[in-house]
Amino acid sequence: MRISDKHQKIIDAAVNVFAEKGFFNARISDIARQAGVADGTIYLYFNNKYDILISLFEEEIGKIILEVKKLIEKEEDPRRMLEIFIAQHLGLVRRRKSLAEVLQMELRQSNKFMREYRNTKFIEYIDIISAIIRKGQEMGVFRPEVKPGIAKRAIFGAIDECARLWILNPDTTYDINETAAQVSRIFLAGLEQPSVQ
Amino acid sequence: MRISDKHQKIIDAAVNVFAEKGFFNARISDIARQAGVADGTIYLYFNNKYDILISLFEEEIGKIILEVKKLIEKEEDPRRMLEIFIAQHLGLVRRRKSLAEVLQMELRQSNKFMREYRNTKFIEYIDIISAIIRKGQEMGVFRPEVKPGIAKRAIFGAIDECARLWILNPDTTYDINETAAQVSRIFLAGLEQPSVQ
């Protein structure tokens, strides 16, 4: 069995366990059982419990960034790029619910409590949004007075909160596609130059 | 010493300790020390550790709701109401940073892990936004195709994410007033009827 196999198996198990119980309520033995390894084995691949979480972030967000960047690169129109980013993020919530839960909840915890850990991958992810906005401003499509550094937070926060609702309550709320469409419309209307129409 | 004194003292201490260490890393003895009471005294006022957190939510969000509703009631223009809500929420982050931190981080945790606890106070808070939007739609100021149930989440998520950034990094980021102004502008432009200007 290749090293990477067990490494990934533990990560995958951790995603499920953290999603279900949260980081602090998750036991190493839970992760071990779900990964099909012994408790001690986990310490051959990770330094400690927190290290599992950090590795999980780095590796899984890394993959997501690659995917969404690939999709966006094909486009010319920044409006379309923003739509794609929003749809992709919300789509991820449906396709990989557990991962989305962990990234959303535990990533924030870690951001806050591990002062030394600067989550560069996460920053890279939301900087995709500000890059789109800057491009739109250069092309004269988006209003120049909008600050990309603020708008990226607003947009990310909006879709993430919608995702959170859907994670908590998948049935009783709006359909994900409809949510993506609505949020896209609000922000596009909010960003576009009035002259362009 | 009146009962309410110690009750409130423990709540206040818990706000600080939870903000600094997070719920799971906070020890009862930390809260007790900061409140100036013995560990056991806490259990005369609260059933258990989680009960402190829940009481804290209910009571403190309750006060915030009253404040912001009072401010909004005075206004006629839904655009102005939305501006006030946004400014008020972000202002709270500056004025009561620890409380904002706890509400932001731990409230979500609880929402997720305490299945039985429906956080009605929080719902009441963000429903202020949807009420504003509905009013604006009735007056023909906001676009009718916007769903208030989605827009309220998007708006709350946007300001909350901006707040989060500011909590994590008070110095290196944009000024809170500027953030409030930018976010208000984006959403107002995103919600307004094109015919109205």
Add this chain to the structure above:
DNA sequence: ATAAAATGAATGAACGTTCATTTACTGACA
């Protein structure tokens, strides 16, 4: 045969909660 990988029982520190004891308060009575 040797090394590398994996195991899982044992360890020990951490900490929420309890409860036997102490302290503070109240008002009745001389």
Add this chain to the structure above:
DNA sequence: TGTCAGTAAATGAACGTTCATTCATTTTAT
């Protein structure tokens, strides 16, 4: 006014459980 019984409030040491981590031993691969 001072004493004291009765009650409520507060205390904090001790308890018991939980669980991350370790490491002596076993299994697997070469």
